[in-house]
Amino acid sequence: xxxxxxxxxxxxxxxxxxxxxxxxxxxxxxxxxxxxxxxxxxxxxxxxxxxxxxxxxxxxxxxxxxxxxxxxxxxxxxxxxxxxxxxxxxxxxxxxxxxx
Amino acid sequence: xxxxxxxxxxxxxxxxxxxxxxxxxxxxxxxxxxxxxxxxxxxxxxxxxxxxxxxxxxxxxxxxxxxxxxxxxxxxxxxxxxxxxxxxxxxxxxxxxxxxxxxxxxxxxxxxxxxxxxxxxxxxxxxxxxxxxxxxxxxxxxxxxxxxxxx
Ligand SMILES: Nc1ncnc2c1ncn2[C@@H]1O[C@H](COP(=O)(O)OP(=O)(O)OP(=O)(O)O)[C@@H](O)[C@H]1O
Ligand SMILES: [Mg+2]
Numbered sequence: 368x369x370x371x372x373x374x375x376x377x378x379x380x381x382x383x384x385x386x387x388x389x390x391x392x393x394x395x396x397x398x399x400x401x402x403x404x405x406x407x408x409x410x411x412x413x414x415x416x417x418x419x420x421x422x423x424x425x426x427x428x429x430x431x432x433x434x435x436x437x438x439x440x441x442x443x444x445x446x447x448x449x450x451x452x453x454x455x456x457x458x459x460x461x462x463x464x465x466x467x
Numbered sequence: 468x469x470x471x472x473x474x475x476x477x478x479x480x481x482x483x484x485x486x487x488x489x490x491x492x493x494x495x496x497x498x499x500x501x502x503x504x505x506x507x508x509x510x511x512x513x514x515x516x517x518x519x520x521x522x523x524x525x526x527x528x529x530x531x532x533x534x535x536x537x538x539x540x541x542x543x544x545x546x547x548x549x550x551x552x553x554x555x556x557x558x559x560x561x562x563x564x565x566x567x568x569x570x571x572x573x574x575x576x577x578x579x580x581x582x583x584x585x586x587x588x589x590x591x592x593x594x595x596x597x598x599x600x601x602x603x604x605x606x607x608x609x610x611x612x613x614x615x616x617x618x
Contacts, residue, residue, distance in 0.1 A: 388490075389519045390483035396573070420490070420508075422515040423577040431573050451508060458565075458584060459577055 370395045372402050379408040384417035387425040396428060403435055411436045416447030425452070426459040433464060442466075469542040473499065477535045481526040481551070489518040489535055496537050497545055500607040509585040510545070510605060516578040517549035517601045523570060525553025525599055543607045550600040556593040563591065 373380040381399045385391065403411060411432060418425070433443045443466050448456065456462065475496050479485045490511040497510055514535075521533045534550040556562045563583075568576030582589050588604040 386487060388483075388486045388515055389523060390486050392573070393483075420511065420515075422512050422519065423575050423581055424519065424573075426575040426577055427573045430575055434572065451505075454584075455512070455577075455581065458580060459575060460566075 370398050372398065374402075374406065374408075377409040378412065379403070379406055379410070380412040380414055382414040382417060386420040387418055387428060388420070388422050389424040392424045392428050396431065399432060400435060403432070403439060403441075407439050407441065408436070409441045411441060411443050413443070413445045414447050415445060415449065415452065418449060418452065421452050421455065423455070423459075426455065426461065429461060429466070430459075433466060469540040469544065471538050472541050473539040475537050478532050479535070481522045481531050481533050481553075483519075483522055485533070486515055486518055486522070489533075490515050492535065493537060493547065496539075497607070500539060500543060500545065500609070502607045506605070506607055510547075513582045513585045513603050513605075514547065514549065516582050517547075517603065520578055520601070521549065521551035521553060521599070523574070525551035525555075527554065543609045545605050545607060547603045548600060549603070550598065552598040555595040555597050556591070556599055557595055559591050559593050 369384050371382040373382065379402050383395060413429065413432065429445060436443045445466050448467065477492055479488065493514045494507055494511055497507060518533060531551060531553055536548040538546045561567055563579040565580040566576040568574045582603060586603045586605045590602040593599040
């Protein structure tokens with residue numbers, strides 16, 4: 368479980384590993400938000416390739432980061448979403464935001 | 468009415484580290500029905516939602532006990548109850564509406580919608596000041612006929 372941050376000139380990629388639930392989301396959020404406020408990236412990429420499990424806390428995590436990067440003048444992309452998480456994401460309506 | 472062939476009860480504190488504990492426990496119990504990976508993922512997700520709600524909403528101002536019960540019926544039905552003795556829900560119908568939340572910006576208001584969609588049946592009973600019980604049912608399609616009664 369955890370999150371690895373990769374930085375380039377104007378991009379920050381957060382590679383999330385393991386389970387996303389209310390418990391793990393707190394730490395993932397803290398690390399990502401720290402990097403957003405420090406680096407103010409024009410693009411934040413959330414890499415979900417390593418996510419094994421996610422409940423609706425993962426939707427809250429995406430929504431919260433979306434608002435935060437937008438406020439900081441950047442954009443959000445969610446990449447490498449495993450097929451098994453698609454149903455939850457469709458239910459959330461997040462696909463309308465154009466971040467996938 | 469189908470016969471109960473197995474039952475389990477687990478109580479634990481409403482600490483957030485127990486969200487993964489509850490998922491692991493329910494997955495281990497349901498394993499005897501030989502569910503598909505998708506069926507198992509659905510059940511784990513629904514239980515995670517229900518337990519998280521007890522922690523985040525039911526016991527928002529402290530630590531209380533969460534009561535997890537599961538029964539397996541001979542027809543392949545698994546029936547799960549997640550109960551708290553927390554604050555209760557004033558308007559259950561409204562709480563169950565997709566996107567309704569009292570949880571602030573990090574919550575999406577999708578928990579009940581997920582439980583509803585990932586399980587076959589959901590029932591919520593709640594009393595303000597007394598607590599909330601969420602009952603979740605799912606039918607696991609039996610692919611292998613086993614002789615459970617003798618086990
Ligand atoms: N066990 C509970 N005790 C008290 N209130 C609850 C309980 N479960 C749910 N609620 C109420 O019902 C609302 C909706 O719950 P639901 O799980 O659908 O969304 P959420 O928890 O707010 O957000 P999400 O599950 O997406 O993180 C909650 O915001 C809360 O007000
Ligand atoms: Mg919830």
